[in-house]
Amino acid sequence: MPSVSAGSATDLGQYLKSLRGQPLEASVETLISLLKRRQIKGSEPCAVATAHILLQVVAKSKWHDVDALLENVSRTGKRLVDAQPNELVVANIVRRVLGLIRDEAAEDRNEPASETASDFNTPTEAVQNPSALAHHWPPSTYTKQDAGGDYLTGSTRTPPRPGPLQSYSSVNVPKSLFHLLAASPPADADSTTQGSPFGTGASTPNWKATSSQVHALRSEVIDGIEEIKDEISQVDDQIAAFAEVQIHPGDYVLIHYPSPTVERFILRAAMKRKFTVLIAVEPPRRSDPENPLKSFRNKLSAAGIPVVNIMNGGLMAYMSRVDKVILGARYVLANGSVISDAGAAAVARAAKEHGNAVITLSGVYKLSPENAFDEESVIEWADSANYVSFSDGAMVGGVEIRSAVTELVPPELIDTYITNLGTHSRDHLSSLIADHYKQEDVDFHKWDTSIQEH
Numbered sequence: 244m245p246s247v248s249a250g251s252a253t254d255l256g257q258y259l260k261s262l263r264g265q266p267l268e269a270s271v272e273t274l275i276s277l278l279k280r281r282q283i284k285g286s287e288p289c290a291v292a293t294a295h296i297l298l299q300v301v302a303k304s305k306w307h308d309v310d311a312l313l314e315n316v317s318r319t320g321k322r323l324v325d326a327q328p329n330e331l332v333v334a335n336i337v338r339r340v341l342g343l344i345r346d347e348a349a350e351d352r353n354e355p356a357s358e359t360a361s362d363f364n365t366p367t368e369a370v371q372n373p374s375a376l377a378h379h380w381p382p383s384t385y386t387k388q389d390a391g392g393d394y395l396t397g398s399t400r401t402p403p404r405p406g407p408l409q410s411y412s413s414v415n416v417p418k419s420l421f422h423l424l425a426a427s428p429p430a431d432a433d434s435t436t437q438g439s440p441f442g443t444g445a446s447t448p449n450w451k452a453t454s455s456q457v458h459a460l461r462s463e464v465i466d467g468i469e470e471i472k473d474e475i476s477q478v479d480d481q482i483a484a485f486a487e488v489q490i491h492p493g494d495y496v497l498i499h500y501p502s503p504t505v506e507r508f509i510l511r512a513a514m515k516r517k518f519t520v521l522i523a524v525e526p527p528r529r530s531d532p533e534n535p536l537k538s539f540r541n542k543l544s545a546a547g548i549p550v551v552n553i554m555n556g557g558l559m560a561y562m563s564r565v566d567k568v569i570l571g572a573r574y575v576l577a578n579g580s581v582i583s584d585a586g587a588a589a590v591a592r593a594a595k596e597h598g599n600a601v602i603t604l605s606g607v608y609k610l611s612p613e614n615a616f617d618e619e620s621v622i623e624w625a626d627s628a629n630y631v632s633f634s635d636g637a638m639v640g641g642v643e644i645r646s647a648v649t650e651l652v653p654p655e656l657i658d659t660y661i662t663n664l665g666t667h668s669r670d671h672l673s674s675l676i677a678d679h680y681k682q683e684d685v686d687f688h689k690w691d692t693s694i695q696e697h
Contacts, residue, residue, distance in 0.1 A: 254685060259295055271319055278327040286332045286573055286609050287503075290475050293336040295324060298468045301340075301461060304510045306455075310350040312464075316340055317687045324688040329623050329649075330576045333584075334421040336471065336686055338612070341684040343467040347460055381385075471608075474663070476648040478606035479507045483664035486512035489602060489661070494518040494566040497599075499590045500525070500585075502571030504604045506539050509569070513546040521551045521561060523590050555586050562597040570652070571604035574621075577614050577676055579654030579669040581605075582621055585647040592658035596648045610662070612676045612685045615651060628674040 260653055262270050273294050277283040302320050309414065342501030347655060415655050484505055490496060490512040498505055498520065506545040507519060520543055522536065543550050553561050574582040581587075581603050615621045625646040660667045667675065674691055 248317060255292060256287045258283065258292060260691065262295060267299055270299055271322065275326040276324060278323065278333075283329075283331065284327075286330070286606075287475060287478075289327070289330045290332045290608055291466060291472065292473065293320075293333050293466055294472045295338065296323070297340045298465055301344075301464050301468065309344065309460075312344055312460075313341060316344065317667050321688045329621070331605050331613065332609055334607055334613075335611055335680075336682045337687060338684045339471055339608070340464075341687060342679075342681040343471075344464055346680060346685075347463045347467065351464075421553065427431060451677075469615060475606070475608055478608070478663045479504050482604050482606070482661055483507045485513055485661055487604060487668065489567070489569075490518055492516050492518065494656050495521060495522045495564050497565045497568045497590065497594070498559070499523045499525060499570055499587050500569075501536070501539060502573075502584075502604075504606070505569055505571040506542075508604055509548075510542055510546065513543060513548045517547065519549045519551065521553055523553055523555055523558060523586070525555060525586055528685035553591055558593040559596075562593050562599060565594065565597070565599050568594040568599045569602045569604065571608060572603045573602065575605045575610045575648060575660065575672070576621075577612050577672065579650040579657060579660075579672055580615060581654075581657060582615075582649050583652055585650045588650050588652045588656070595656050599659045600668060602654055602661060603657050604661050607662045607664055607675060610672065610675055610679070612680050618651050621649070621651055 258273060258277060260274065265273070274283070274292055278289070283289060297316055297319065300315055301312065304312075305317045306315055316337065316363075317382070320334065320341075323333050323337070371502075486593075490509075494516075496509070496518055498509065501509065501522070512518070522540075523538070540550050551561075570581065570583055570587050570591065572581045572583055576582070595599050595686045625648045654669055657669065660669070660672065664675070
């Protein structure tokens with residue numbers, strides 16, 4: 244199997260290129276295979292791949308109403324989650340897209356009424372002067388199709404859509420006589436949505452549209468997915484912007500197997516601060532052909548930052564000199580637990596014993612609304628050949644060797660969470676989850692009704 248970093252990046256790039264010429268179903272099956280074989284792994288590559296394939300689902304799949312689109316996205320998302328349950332970011336991106344579809348559908352249903360009402364002082368004027376509506380009605384939302392007829396590429400009106408870093412919420416219809424006449428659902432609307440997980444929830448309209456409106460909604464959802472992709476690509480730079488506030492001159496900063504996010508955070512602080520970096524490392528493994536941190540150390544040395552390497556077993560001897568610990572997060576769970584590289588929990592526990600602050604860096608897209616009720620379910624195990632091979636016959640036959648790739652850091656060991664939206668406490672995570680995921684989409688991968696795998 245290819246290596247974790249270079250191999251995953253190569254396979255991701257090749258997969259994204261293949262999307263241009265492949266049919267939709269073939270692209271989905273290819274991604275499922277890559278996830279199962281762990282040729283695409285890690286939070287950012289999996290998030291990027293999921294966003295791209297869901298864009299293809301919206302653009303190429305056949306649907307004529309919101310329920311059908313939600314079902315298409317949910318079905319594909321469930322298959323991806325089943326292919327690799329340990330990559331929680333796959334489900335996160337699917338939830339974001341489902342919420343985006345609900346918001347765009349609600350906006351398309353309610354926007355004309357809400358815009359018109361804002362131009363009248365009283366609902367009486369709207370009712371008594373219907374001809375005024377033509378003057379205030381928004382321009383056409385219809386746009387042109389591309390050559391393939393898959394989705395629209397332009398629009399004569401830019402709808403006010405919340406950005407990817409803002410919270411998505413339902414559109415509230417003002418309680419005026421005009422809106423009661425214009426936006427009230429039919430009497431049997433509830434009967435058309437009961438029993439379906441896609442038609443439930445206040446934010447999901449009973450939206451039936453013409454082909455032109457379907458094309459307009461398709462274009463808006465695609466634009467929203469593009470914004471999610473942009474958010475993912477900008478996360479590390481946005482988190483690094485907080486480095487100068489968190490790291491002070493003369494600090495001793497302890498890090499553990501730094502992720503790309505942590506590396507960028509430390510290097511940004513090194514541009515204007517002089518401090519010392521301590522790197523907690525594991526004993527070398529057979530599968531490591533060279534030191535994976537060599538490039539990072541060279542960059543720190545070039546910036547004039549002293550670097551000290553310490554083994555995990557000697558953490559307590561150095562903790563009295565440490566000012567703060569910075570950990571990268573693969574995922575952050577709803578209760579504040581952090582899934583990080585194996586060994587991070589020992590670092591956080593040692594820091595807590597000495598009263599040192601523990602800071603976790605994570606993009607919002609890694610924040611999952613799920614909780615780990617069974618710790619074993621979120622731990623990923625590696626090949627034990629990293630430590631012992633079949634040449635050690637007696638040991639292989641008589642000893643069980645388990646090599647963890649990830650582990651769960653309890654929330655009580657974390658002091659601060661820094662995301663691309665700022666600095667947060669554990670209590671604030673619930674509001675971030677509510678801002679980015681709709682309640683009806685949290686368990687989309689557990690739905691059985693109307694979801695049949697192909």
